[in-house]
Amino acid sequence: MTGAASGDDGLFAVERERTEIAPGAVHVPGWLSVERQRELVAACREWARGPVPMRHTVLPGGGVMSVRTVCLGWHWQPYRYARTAGDVNGAPVAPFPDWLADLGREALVAAYGRTGGYAPDTALINFYDGAARMGMHQDKEERSGAPVVSLSIGDSCVFRFGNTGSRGRPYRDVELVSGDLFVFGGPSRFAYHGVPRILPGTADPAVGLESGRLNITLRETGLSGSSR
């Protein structure tokens, strides 16, 4: 579903239509209905409780990520996936539900017009308060070149989508609004990307999130067995 209105919020020339940001990287504004966003928010609240609670990830150098994260299917920790959360409480990660894989396939149809046999087996659910950020990085712990499906709910953000060679320019800043879908695959699958800014107070209370931003990324790990 597309069709949100065009506009200008003073920061960006906002094109609220399906837009290919780079080859294989597609932004589909307003893809999730408010009802679906509410359902996802409710599901995220459950997942945040555990068995592995949502937490700030600690980086190998001792830095602490400002976003809080919980995973499904496979637990991501810097910089690998495992079936148990060795860096949190040692518990097995919550299962990745079939309905979320179905949603991922619907997302690929919206972005590319086809699913290509997409079979995501992990989700990273990030919660950003108004001060949280995510630095430029590549999603590269997966052993699969399948696309990443990204769903945004709550406060809008500035999403920076760059190139595959470095964290620097060229990149494009895209405003991701509640309900937006962003898919990156093909030549953009390993592009650097990040979230330099949240726009607090922009969420629609109807989605069930009073403040902050949820981002859900679906991925194919290409892994099997218990851990790698």
Ligand SMILES: O=C(O)CCC(=O)C(=O)O
């Ligand atoms: O929050 C976002 O839109 C991006 C999240 C992200 O880059 C990640 O989880 O690796």
